[in-house]
Amino acid sequence: MPLPVDPIAGPKPGRLVRPLLVLARWADEYAARRRERRATAGPSIWEPIHLGVGEDGRPLRLPLIYRNMLLAGEPGAGKSVGLNNIVAHAALSTDCRLWLFDGKIVELGLWRSCAERFVANSLDDAIQALLDLQSEMDSRYAVLDDERRRKIAPDDGVSPIVVVLDELAYFAATVGTKREQESFSVLVRDLVARGRAAGIIVVAATQRPSADIIPTSLRDLFGYRWAFRCTTDTSSDIVLGHGWAGRGYTAASVAPEAKGIGFLLAEGGIPRRVKAAYLSDDEVYALADRATLHRRAHHGTDGQDVDDARSRS
Ligand SMILES: Nc1ncnc2c1ncn2[C@@H]1O[C@H](COP(=O)(O)OP(=O)(O)O)[C@@H](O)[C@H]1O
Numbered sequence: 001m002p003l004p005v006d007p008i009a010g011p012k013p014g015r016l017v018r019p020l021l022v023l024a025r026w027a028d029e030y031a032a033r034r035r036e037r038r039a040t041a042g043p044s045i046w047e048p049i050h051l052g053v054g055e056d057g058r059p060l061r062l063p064l065i066y067r068n069m070l071l072a073g074e075p076g077a078g079k080s081v082g083l084n085n086i087v088a089h090a091a092l093s094t095d096c097r098l099w100l101f102d103g104k105i106v107e108l109g110l111w112r113s114c115a116e117r118f119v120a121n122s123l124d125d126a127i128q129a130l131l132d133l134q135s136e137m138d139s140r141y142a143v144l145d146d147e148r149r150r151k152i153a154p155d156d157g158v159s160p161i162v163v164v165l166d167e168l169a170y171f172a173a174t175v176g177t178k179r180e181q182e183s184f185s186v187l188v189r190d191l192v193a194r195g196r197a198a199g200i201i202v203v204a205a206t207q208r209p210s211a212d213i214i215p216t217s218l219r220d221l222f223g224y225r226w227a228f229r230c231t232t233d234t235s236s237d238i239v240l241g242h243g244w245a246g247r248g249y250t251a252a253s254v255a256p257e258a259k260g261i262g263f264l265l266a267e268g269g270i271p272r273r274v275k276a277a278y279l280s281d282d283e284v285y286a287l288a289d290r291a292t293l294h295r296r297a298h299h300g301t302d303g304q305d306v307d308d309a310r311s312r313s
């Protein structure tokens with residue numbers, strides 16, 4: 001005979017219901033713990049990075065791990081603003097290291113306190129830093145080879161290194177001798193060509209989308225290319241790849257007043273019109289201070305002193 005149902009407690013949980021309830025409670029607790037951990041840990045370099053919004057109004061997020069990105073366009077088009085989104089994410093991600101190169105000093109200078117290495121306008125320093133990165137990359141590959149692995153993974157304790165170069169043309173074509181510029185370009189190319197599996201992510205911006213600064217052989221190594229306003233279809237094609245302007249995808253179509261809008265091409269896809277998210281100077285200061293504290297808590301001292309960085313930038 002079935003047991004009478006208690007009108008207040010409802011039916012007694014059956015044999016299947018009880019484990020399901022336990023499982024549901026465990027899932028709730030797990031989700032809450034995860035949320036809490038994410039709230040305190042900040043983003044990760046293994047997660048997609050928020051870059052802005054697409055034409056459909058939806059947020060655009062791309063993972064940068066194992067990839068490189070090129071941003072190019074005329075002066076004032078919005079490259080440095082676009083770069084700031086990437087630097088902000090990387091700075092807050094305590095699971096990566098940040099190396100910044102800025103010929104203009106003041107664009108990435110606000111993030112100096114989060115950077116393990118900050119190179120201002122010295123080509124000598126830039127070449128030395130790239131040589132150091134190259135030897136780090138080579139030793140990472142030696143270890144991977146030893147362990148018969150192809151690439152770094154999130155839990156192997158090897159931190160990805162985000163290398164951000166603003167004003168590439170400054171180092172590659174403006175300062176120094178031809179020979180030094182050539183050494184710089186060769187090193188950048190090597191990092192872009194070989195760095196990905198070793199966790200070295202190169203993000204480079206340049207205001208001169210011409211074949212001498214971005215030769216096809218270098219351009220083609222960048223999985224992501226973001227063409228901000230360009231003056232001609234030819235320079236847009238230099239960034240995105242030959243033939244895109246002819247198919248209607250040209251950054252020359254972006255109006256001069258449409259700051260921050262560009263065509264973003266992700267490996268194998270078609271270019272998408274994207275408006276970069278904008279971080280004001282105050283927001284950058286706040287994020288940089290927060291990232292610096294986060295980094296100190298995680299690794300001890302990482303970048304240069306916040307006050308020191310402020311007074312210099
Ligand atoms: N996504 C954006 N949203 C709003 N304003 C922007 C955006 N991108 C650029 N701007 C405006 O244009 C100015 C120049 O942008 P910047 O990124 O410094 O250009 P670039 O690095 O290409 O020379 C910025 O100071 C800002 O006022």
Ligand SMILES: [Mg+2]
Nearest residue numbers: 079080107166
């Ligand atoms: Mg700039």
